[in-house]
Amino acid sequence: MSSSNNPSSRKEKSSGERPSKAGNNFRQTFQEISIKHASRRRITNKIVSIIAIVFVIGAIIPLASILFEVIKNGVAVLSVQFLTQPPGAIGSDAGGIGPAIQGTLITVGLASLIGAPIGVLSGVYLSEFATTSSVKGPKQRAISFFANTIRLFNDVLTGLPSIVIGIVGYVAIVLALNSFSVWAGAFALSIIMIPIVSRVSEETLKLVPNSLREAGYSLGISKTKITLFIVLKNAKDGVLTGVILAISRIAGETAPLIMTILGTSLFFTSLTGPVDALPLRIWRLASQPYESAHGFGWGAALVLILIILALSASIRLIARGKGIRVRTETI
Amino acid sequence: MTSGSVHINTDIKKKVSSFLVGSNKNRRFGDKLFHGLVFGTAAYTLFIIVIVVFSVGAGSIKIFSQEGFIGFVTGTAWNAVEGRESYGALPYIIGTLMSSGIALLIGVPMSMGVAYFLVEMAPSRVSGPLSFIIELLAAVPSIIYGLWALFVFRFLIKDWIETPLYNTLGSYIPFFNQAPFGLDVFTAGIVLAIMIIPIVSSISRDVMKAVPDSQREAAYSLGATRWETSRMAVFPYGKSGLLGASILGFGRAVGETMLVTLIIGNAIGPSAIPTTLFSQSQTLSSLIANEFNEASSDLQLSALIGLGAVLLIITMIINIGARIMVSRMVKVSPGGRE
Numbered sequence: 001m002s003s004s005n006n007p008s009s010r011k012e013k014s015s016g017e018r019p020s021k022a023g024n025n026f027r028q029t030f031q032e033i034s035i036k037h038a039s040r041r042r043i044t045n046k047i048v049s050i051i052a053i054v055f056v057i058g059a060i061i062p063l064a065s066i067l068f069e070v071i072k073n074g075v076a077v078l079s080v081q082f083l084t085q086p087p088g089a090i091g092s093d094a095g096g097i098g099p100a101i102q103g104t105l106i107t108v109g110l111a112s113l114i115g116a117p118i119g120v121l122s123g124v125y126l127s128e129f130a131t132t133s134s135v136k137g138p139k140q141r142a143i144s145f146f147a148n149t150i151r152l153f154n155d156v157l158t159g160l161p162s163i164v165i166g167i168v169g170y171v172a173i174v175l176a177l178n179s180f181s182v183w184a185g186a187f188a189l190s191i192i193m194i195p196i197v198s199r200v201s202e203e204t205l206k207l208v209p210n211s212l213r214e215a216g217y218s219l220g221i222s223k224t225k226i227t228l229f230i231v232l233k234n235a236k237d238g239v240l241t242g243v244i245l246a247i248s249r250i251a252g253e254t255a256p257l258i259m260t261i262l263g264t265s266l267f268f269t270s271l272t273g274p275v276d277a278l279p280l281r282i283w284r285l286a287s288q289p290y291e292s293a294h295g296f297g298w299g300a301a302l303v304l305i306l307i308i309l310a311l312s313a314s315i316r317l318i319a320r321g322k323g324i325r326v327r328t329e330t331i
Numbered sequence: 332m333t334s335g336s337v338h339i340n341t342d343i344k345k346k347v348s349s350f351l352v353g354s355n356k357n358r359r360f361g362d363k364l365f366h367g368l369v370f371g372t373a374a375y376t377l378f379i380i381v382i383v384v385f386s387v388g389a390g391s392i393k394i395f396s397q398e399g400f401i402g403f404v405t406g407t408a409w410n411a412v413e414g415r416e417s418y419g420a421l422p423y424i425i426g427t428l429m430s431s432g433i434a435l436l437i438g439v440p441m442s443m444g445v446a447y448f449l450v451e452m453a454p455s456r457v458s459g460p461l462s463f464i465i466e467l468l469a470a471v472p473s474i475i476y477g478l479w480a481l482f483v484f485r486f487l488i489k490d491w492i493e494t495p496l497y498n499t500l501g502s503y504i505p506f507f508n509q510a511p512f513g514l515d516v517f518t519a520g521i522v523l524a525i526m527i528i529p530i531v532s533s534i535s536r537d538v539m540k541a542v543p544d545s546q547r548e549a550a551y552s553l554g555a556t557r558w559e560t561s562r563m564a565v566f567p568y569g570k571s572g573l574l575g576a577s578i579l580g581f582g583r584a585v586g587e588t589m590l591v592t593l594i595i596g597n598a599i600g601p602s603a604i605p606t607t608l609f610s611q612s613q614t615l616s617s618l619i620a621n622e623f624n625e626a627s628s629d630l631q632l633s634a635l636i637g638l639g640a641v642l643l644i645i646t647m648i649i650n651i652g653a654r655i656m657v658s659r660m661v662k663v664s665p666g667g668r669e
Binding site: 041042044045048049051052053054055056058059060062063065066069070117118119121122124125126128129130146147149150152153154155156157159160161162163164165166167168170171172191194195198219220221222223224225227229248251252253254255258259262279282283286287294297298301304305308309312 | 348351352358361362364365366368369370372373374375376377379380382383385386387389390440441442444445447448452461464465467468470471472473474475476477478479481482483484525528529532556557558559579582585586587588589592593616619620623624636639642643646647649650651654
């Protein structure tokens with residue numbers, strides 16, 4: 001690709017003293033252009049720079065506005081009662097979002113208990129076992145084909161719209177149990193979580209220097225223990241950031257919860273019954289035609305944003321000074 | 332004293348080393364077990380894929396057998412009245428592509444501008460904090476974008492952009508000829524653009540950072556300005572990565588549910604086909620979210636899951652295409668296993 005961009009420099013290198021005809025032409029034209037249009041080129045450069053700065057400002061204003069509005073409107077309704085009480089009658093300004101906070105913690109917690117171990121171990125497989133050089137030939141090809149398939153499917157899962165994952169939770173769990181349930185919500189959220197954790201774990205484990213593994217082998221330690229006590233121990237901060245990143249991602253998911261946990265104004269009763277969640281509550285409150293409901297929506301948004309920012313900040317605290325690359329977004 | 336602690340120390344060491352090395356028989360069994368465990372967790376992904384395909388397929392089979400796949404995809408009616416039930420997905424496919432298209436048209440140039448600023452212009456003491464802020468924006472849940480758009484942004488966009496456009500162009504161009512209300516396909520597109528900017532710009536930033544400096548140095552040494560360097564040396568080198576980033580952003584916009592549900596106006600049936608920029612509309616995902624819990628019949632539920640199947644197919648095509656392009660770029664970039 002690079003040769004098509006600067007043919008003249010390539011050509012000159014290969015043919016020594018004599019620049020080729022094409023290279024000469026290119027340079028001549030370029031010099032002509034650069035002299036002729038010097039001032040116009042400089043102005044174009046300036047204009048592009050200004051446009052870029054305007055775009056940056058344009059991208060930041062919405063963030064400032066969102067944070068400002070959420071804090072301004074959210075703080076106005078914050079109180080102990082708001083954080084702990086179940087919602088009052090529709091349209092009244094009594095009650096709070098207690099069940100939603102509780103439900104988010106339970107659903108996201110259960111999803112993490114399912115998703116984090118599976119994601120981490122799947123990352124361990126892709127990094128430590130799928131790239132093994134001890135087997136050769138067709139078996140090795142089969143293993144690397146399997147690993148690439150898993151990677152591709154993880155990518156496909158990451159790209160699935162969350163509403164489709166909600167449908168999956170509905171058909172696979174809600175219809176099977178015949179009830180909207182925490183299990184269905186946790187299952188759906190774990191589908192979002194696993195590919196993120198798996199990918200981050202794999203990438204982090206691959207950064208552990210091979211010399212550490214070799215040191216373990218030379219002492220006669222088994223592969224299981226090398227993986228658990230040497231490789232994973234060395235990569236634990238990176239793996240942890242991946243897990244927290246995934247948790248912060250699923251904590252804000254709304255769409256899959258509509259058809260799995262349904263949402264209720266009551267506190268948690270059982271894992272096989274419906275439960276409330278913050279994003280879901282925000283949606284229901286925003287859809288109501290009452291001022292008080294909108295105020296509560298902002299308050300719930302403030303609580304949700306604080307939870308997610310706390311998770312993001314903890315990722316950064318863990319990663320600080322350890323050379324761990326943090327990406328808040330996952331592709 | 333000293334000899335005692337040394338004794339304990341060697342004792343611990345012995346225990347640790349015997350734990351780590353273990354007996355040969357245990358060890359082989361343990362390794363097999365662990366290998367099986369991690370293999371199983373990796374294979375769990377395959378299991379999920381099967382469940383996804385099965386769930387969406389089984390859920391939508393009823394509507395596809397009633398309307399036919401082509402009939403469902405090209406139909407425009409959405410009638411849940413018993414005895415006259417008829418469902419078609421076309422208006423929502425158009426609504427999805429139009430709102431996401433607007434998001435792409437606005438979001439991608441802005442993201443490229445942000446990435447250009449971060450990589451080529453800003454000194455590191457500016458680009459560091461700015462990257463942090465932009466990644467923060469990526470962490471904000473879409474429901475909060477929706478809340479903000481519904482209660483704050485829609486009034487701004489109606490008063491400052493839509494109404495002036497309507498007043499000046501409305502009588503000449505039919506595309507603008509509808510009195511704006513603030514909850515329409517245009518607003519949805521703009522808020523989707525705001526939502527995808529953080530993702531697209533941070534991936535583009537990574538792609539542009541991965542372009543080797545020798546590319547830039549060659550262009551600078553020929554006397555190119557900063558913009559010309561990017562245009563001739565950076566963008567062409569990273570074009571598949573940048574294209575992939577844009578398509579991934581498009582995929583995000585296509586699949587987004589909650590913020591669209593709140594601001595697109597939620598039209599139903601043939602009227603959901605946006606004929607002007609300021610028409611109320613509906614997307615595949617927003618209709619699913621709106622009606623899923625209120626579905627009155629099995630057929631309607633099946634039709635909603637059928638919309639999910641159409642959405643699944645669209646996003647799969649988009650995502651796989653984008654990933655092929657990004658991975659083509661990443662293979663060129665330095666880094667990876669050490």
